[in-house]
Amino acid sequence: MSATTTRTPIAPEKPATHKPGGTLYRGREGMWSWVLHRITGVAIFFFLLVHILDTALVRVSPEAYNAVIGTYQTPIMGLGEVALVGAIVFHAFNGLRVILVDFWSWATRNQKVLFYIVIALWVVTMLGFVPRHLMNVFSH
Amino acid sequence: MTVIESPRTPARPAPKRGVNLEKWGWIYMRASGVVLVVLVFGHLFVNLMVGEGVKAIDFGFVGGKWADPFWQWWDVLMLWLALIHGANGMRTIVSDYTNPGTVQRILKGALLLSTIVLLVLGTLVVFTFDPCPAGSPAELLPSFCPAA
Ligand code: HEM
Numbered sequence: 001m002s003a004t005t006t007r008t009p010i011a012p013e014k015p016a017t018h019k020p021g022g023t024l025y026r027g028r029e030g031m032w033s034w035v036l037h038r039i040t041g042v043a044i045f046f047f048l049l050v051h052i053l054d055t056a057l058v059r060v061s062p063e064a065y066n067a068v069i070g071t072y073q074t075p076i077m078g079l080g081e082v083a084l085v086g087a088i089v090f091h092a093f094n095g096l097r098v099i100l101v102d103f104w105s106w107a108t109r110n111q112k113v114l115f116y117i118v119i120a121l122w123v124v125t126m127l128g129f130v131p132r133h134l135m136n137v138f139s140h
Numbered sequence: 141m142t143v144i145e146s147p148r149t150p151a152r153p154a155p156k157r158g159v160n161l162e163k164w165g166w167i168y169m170r171a172s173g174v175v176l177v178v179l180v181f182g183h184l185f186v187n188l189m190v191g192e193g194v195k196a197i198d199f200g201f202v203g204g205k206w207a208d209p210f211w212q213w214w215d216v217l218m219l220w221l222a223l224i225h226g227a228n229g230m231r232t233i234v235s236d237y238t239n240p241g242t243v244q245r246i247l248k249g250a251l252l253l254s255t256i257v258l259l260v261l262g263t264l265v266v267f268t269f270d271p272c273p274a275g276s277p278a279e280l281l282p283s284f285c286p287a288a
């Protein structure tokens with residue numbers, strides 16, 4: 001890359017000898033919650049793009065809409081919906097955790113505990129959702 | 141011990157005058173997130189958990205829901221909050237993984253364009269929806285249609 005397009009210095013040849021400031025994530029709860037938040041956010045975003053288009057088929061014809069929404073009711077898609085709901089439930093609870101950590105100093109100090117609470121709430125929510133959803137998908 | 145180098149991009153100070161758009165974006169992510177928990181969980185509960193769940197969804201189901209302005213506004217609000225939240229989050233991710241330049245401009249332009257198109261489309265779909273289109277088979281229509 002030419003020097004004119006980068007305004008940032010190039011990484012030094014030798015690894016830095018000083019320790020980084022305390023602001024970088026290093027593979028613990030804070031990093032994993034961020035990685036999962038990012039992946040789930042992207043996944044939901046792309047689902048939403050498709051979902052607005054499939055819903056728009058109600059303006060084409062009842063037949064067109066039913067044909068596409070019918071694919072949501074197949075076993076494979078039923079499992080996909082479990083993954084989608086799992087992603088959005090994690091993103092939602094962890095998003096609330098991020099907000100608490102930003103605004104409330106107790107939560108900032110206890111962000112690890114809050115991460116395990118997010119996991120626990122996710123498990124409880126999925127236990128409520130998955131059996132019921134699979135019963136709907138696999139019965140007729 | 142692994143040594144992690146300091147980030148290469150130096151911090152850019154916020155502009156001293158005028159509106160700080162990045163700050164308002166940051167606030168928007170949090171404000172919309174709180175509301176979206178209610179809207180999306182409500183959407184998923186009504187469409188996946190109540191009655192037969194996903195098996196009950198068809199044209200008639202949507203006609204029944206959108207006959208009520210409550211669900212029309214619910215969906216439109218969810219559409220705007222979720223799509224802008226998601227697109228702004230994607231903008232953050234693009235900024236994280238690309239350098240300023242053509243590629244970054246194309247990616248951000250594509251995000252902006254697709255967001256505007258889908259906001260217009262989704263809003264029009266809700267408010268111009270016709271639950272009883274003429275000439276459609278009666279058994280596919282909501283029960284309140286004259287033809288059904
Ligand atoms: C598998 C899970 C889902 C199913 C089966 C589903 C089903 C539906 C159905 C049947 C509609 C038509 C109107 C209505 O029922 O309110 C709809 C609309 C909508 N859904 Fe979902 N949905 C799902 C997940 C989601 C998620 C996760 C989001 C948010 C990110 C979402 C956002 C929307 C929006 C914004 C609309 C309105 C679209 C428009 O304005 O044209 N849905 N969905």
Ligand code: HEM
Binds near residue numbers: 229
């Ligand atoms: C259900 C309620 C939701 C809550 C509480 C929520 C919360 C949040 C918060 C607080 C952030 C900012 C994180 C940060 O600054 O570090 C964020 C980022 C993000 N959200 Fe959401 N969100 C929700 C729904 C959604 C939906 C429906 C989408 C997709 C359409 C989405 C996609 C994203 C993306 C792509 C990011 C950027 C992630 C990153 O920078 O790593 N979120 N969310």
